Amino acid sequence: MIPDKPPFKLLDILYKKEFILFIVLVSILIINSNISPYFLDLYNLIDSTFLFSEKAIIALTMTFVIIARQIDLSVASIIAVSSCVLGYTTSLGYDTWLVISLTLLSGALCGAFNGAIITKFAIPSIIVTIGTMSLFRGLAYSFLEDSYYNKFPKLVSNLGSGYLFGYIPYAFLTFLLLSLVFAFILHKTSVGKKMYSIGNNPDAAQYTGIAVDKYTFILFTLNGLFSAIAAIFLSGRLSSVRPNIAFGWELEIITMVVLGGVYIYGGSGSILGVVISIFILGMLSFGLGLLNVPGVGIIIFTGLLLILSIGFPSFVRTIRRKNE
Amino acid sequence: MKKILTNRDFILFAIILIGLIAVGFANPLFVTPKSISDVLTDTSILIILALSQMIVILIRAIDLSVASNLALSGMLISLLSTVHPELPVYYFIALSCVIGTCLGVLNGISIAILKVPFIVTTLGTLSIYRGLIYFVSDGKQVYSNEFSEDFLALIHYKFLSLSFLFWLAVAVFIVIYVLLNHTRFGRNLYSLGGNPDAAKYIGISENKYIILAYSISGFFAGLCGYLWVARYSVASTQIAIGFELTVISACVVGGISVMGGVGTVLGCVLGALLIGLIRNALPAVDISQFWQLAISGAIILMAIIINTKTEQRKEKTIMVEN
Numbered sequence: 001m002i003p004d005k006p007p008f009k010l011l012d013i014l015y016k017k018e019f020i021l022f023i024v025l026v027s028i029l030i031i032n033s034n035i036s037p038y039f040l041d042l043y044n045l046i047d048s049t050f051l052f053s054e055k056a057i058i059a060l061t062m063t064f065v066i067i068a069r070q071i072d073l074s075v076a077s078i079i080a081v082s083s084c085v086l087g088y089t090t091s092l093g094y095d096t097w098l099v100i101s102l103t104l105l106s107g108a109l110c111g112a113f114n115g116a117i118i119t120k121f122a123i124p125s126i127i128v129t130i131g132t133m134s135l136f137r138g139l140a141y142s143f144l145e146d147s148y149y150n151k152f153p154k155l156v157s158n159l160g161s162g163y164l165f166g167y168i169p170y171a172f173l174t175f176l177l178l179s180l181v182f183a184f185i186l187h188k189t190s191v192g193k194k195m196y197s198i199g200n201n202p203d204a205a206q207y208t209g210i211a212v213d214k215y216t217f218i219l220f221t222l223n224g225l226f227s228a229i230a231a232i233f234l235s236g237r238l239s240s241v242r243p244n245i246a247f248g249w250e251l252e253i254i255t256m257v258v259l260g261g262v263y264i265y266g267g268s269g270s271i272l273g274v275v276i277s278i279f280i281l282g283m284l285s286f287g288l289g290l291l292n293v294p295g296v297g298i299i300i301f302t303g304l305l306l307i308l309s310i311g312f313p314s315f316v317r318t319i320r321r322k323n324e
Numbered sequence: 325m326k327k328i329l330t331n332r333d334f335i336l337f338a339i340i341l342i343g344l345i346a347v348g349f350a351n352p353l354f355v356t357p358k359s360i361s362d363v364l365t366d367t368s369i370l371i372i373l374a375l376s377q378m379i380v381i382l383i384r385a386i387d388l389s390v391a392s393n394l395a396l397s398g399m400l401i402s403l404l405s406t407v408h409p410e411l412p413v414y415y416f417i418a419l420s421c422v423i424g425t426c427l428g429v430l431n432g433i434s435i436a437i438l439k440v441p442f443i444v445t446t447l448g449t450l451s452i453y454r455g456l457i458y459f460v461s462d463g464k465q466v467y468s469n470e471f472s473e474d475f476l477a478l479i480h481y482k483f484l485s486l487s488f489l490f491w492l493a494v495a496v497f498i499v500i501y502v503l504l505n506h507t508r509f510g511r512n513l514y515s516l517g518g519n520p521d522a523a524k525y526i527g528i529s530e531n532k533y534i535i536l537a538y539s540i541s542g543f544f545a546g547l548c549g550y551l552w553v554a555r556y557s558v559a560s561t562q563i564a565i566g567f568e569l570t571v572i573s574a575c576v577v578g579g580i581s582v583m584g585g586v587g588t589v590l591g592c593v594l595g596a597l598l599i600g601l602i603r604n605a606l607p608a609v610d611i612s613q614f615w616q617l618a619i620s621g622a623i624i625l626m627a628i629i630i631n632t633k634t635e636q637r638k639e640k641t642i643m644v645e646n
Contacts, residue, residue: 071443117625117629121628121629121632121633122632123628123629123632124582124583126386126443126582127576127582127628128625128628130569130572130624131573131621131624131625131628132621132625133569133621134566134569134573134617134618134620134621134624135617135618135621135622135624135625136621137617137618137621138615138616138617138618138619138620138621139618141614141615141617141618142612142614142615142617142618145612145614146614248451251447251448251450251451254444254447258444264441264443264444265441294458296455296458296459297455297459299451299452299454299455300451300452300455300456300459302451303447303448303449303450303451303452303455304448304452306444306447306448307434307438307440307444307445307448307449310438310439310440310441310444311434311438311439311440312438314438314439314440315437315438315439318439
């Protein structure tokens with residue numbers, strides 16, 4: 001007999017990953033506001049979202065990709081390709097909407113290329129995207145060489161560094177709206193349930209009639225498309241595109257997702273956890289920045305956080321099992 | 325005869341030979357003994373790193389931190405040599421290897437004991453080790469005039485008009501060949517990669533081999549840290565950035581399967597030689613250096629696709645015979 005769904009207990013919330021993450025976030029906010037008087041300034045806080053909104057947008061689709069037991073290391077390189085397309089089509093004098101459509105198309109095509117190779121030849125996504133990571137980045141290099149683009153449509157510059165009603169940055173707003181949409185899809189629709197079952201056991205999912213390859217292909221295409229969206233915001237904000245744009249971002253994006261409690265081998269995780277972890281990392285690097293810790297310090301910290309956030313819980317689990 | 329012709333290593337060797345001849349037609353200067361010996365010297369570090377990466381890939385893992393490890397070990401001994409230029413060069417080499425091994429062991433511990441998946445661990449240490457270089461060096465470079473003569477001399481030593489680097493790569497090849505083909509260690513590595521569950525049942529400790537494989541990878545990364553710094557006589561925060569991808573592509577082109585347990589030492593060396601040949605030949609046939617990254621990416625993809633195709637074909641034939 002299948003047991004009934006256990007009754008809701010308030011205490012259970014305490015053991016949830018999201019709750020632990022939330023406590024971490026609150027403590028970071030408290031520590032930061034005690035250390036630096038500039039931290040709790042509303043304008044500063046709003047502006048600090050510029051540092052992570054673009055990555056956060058990709059983290060949403062990356063969450064789906066990782067839950068479905070895949071990984072995509074090529075996102076940062078897709079940003080480079082899409083930014084080049086953005087700069088090039090602008091330089092040709094195309095209409096703004098055509099420029100944006102072509103940029104989005106280029107990202108989606110790169111993602112679809114990943115998805116096609118992974119599903120058509122049944123090759124692990126990690127090795128395919130290691131290859132396309134250098135292929136796409138290399139395309140950007142061979143196209144731009146040592147020059148750069150600094151002219152973009154006015155709309156793109158506005159999107160990158162503008163505010164809605166003078167308060168909310170467009171990139172941050174986009175991220176918030178998209179995270180609601182993605183939370184709904186993942187947790188309230190059958191598509192979300194299918195993601196979990198693909199991630200838990202792809203073979204079993206295939207036998208129950210889920211088109212695993214189709215979903216995998218769509219996920220990678222979507223991931224490419226979202227990288228292009230991030231590329232538009234990023235190019236608009238930086239107002240200059242070089243082929244090394246967004247270098248190393250794939251690591252930071254995967255850190256956001258994994259720190260948010262998404263299991264790296266698929267099958268579990270939630271959008272809420274990822275959103276909280278995005279704020280944790282964002283507020284952490286903002287706080288460290290206010291303390292004049294150099295960017296490298298933040299890189300080392302992120303790397304350590306990534307390893308420890310997975311290593312510590314599994315270590316505790318192993319020790320507990322030994323004691324039993 | 326047919327067996328030789330369909331042998332993967334032989335095909336790879338033929339491709340290298342044909343490529344060499346083709347480039348020779350386009351630019352005769354490229355195939356002079358001097359130029360070829362330069363290519364071999366230039367590829368030696370790649371060969372050493374590919375051979376040690378192969379050990380990790382055999383057990384279904386990847387070490388993405390090798391380039392950062394190399395750069396960190398190289399920077400640490402360079403900083404030491406500016407303070408203590410009087411120390412003998414062997415001291416620096418040994419120290420570099422020790423540092424590299426320690427960094428490799430850290431990877432191994434994180435994967436085997438903390439159970440952090442290898443991709444997360446090595447992506448994490450890739451940035452941690454790279455970040456530490458900025459910390460120890462303060463973002464500064466160590467230039468050629470700051471090294472002692474002794475430090476740089478060894479690398480320029482020649483034997484039979486081939487460089488020290490090349491002979492070192494040959495030595496590493498022999499050591500790894502014997503290790504993988506004629507010791508219990510090597511056999512166990514192959515069986516762990518081929519079928520981890522079966523290997524565990526016959527008593528092979530997976531954790532031990534993970535830590536050992538990563539220490540070996542770290543050891544050679546450390547060794548190459550010295551070689552890299554001495555060869556280019558500069559240590560900076562940027563050295564060998566992204567080189568881990570070149571190393572992995574050399575392995576993949578050499579027929580080392582990322583699914584574990586498949587691949588030969590000779591194939592690995594040939595893969596590295598082919599990549600080295602392409603890197604050196606592009607300028608010789610007037611292709612801009614900016615194309616290099618895109619071309620290596622395309623080559624990795626093609627190699628993986630070909631590898632998987634042949635593996636899948638083998639599986640099919642086995643099923644038909646049964």
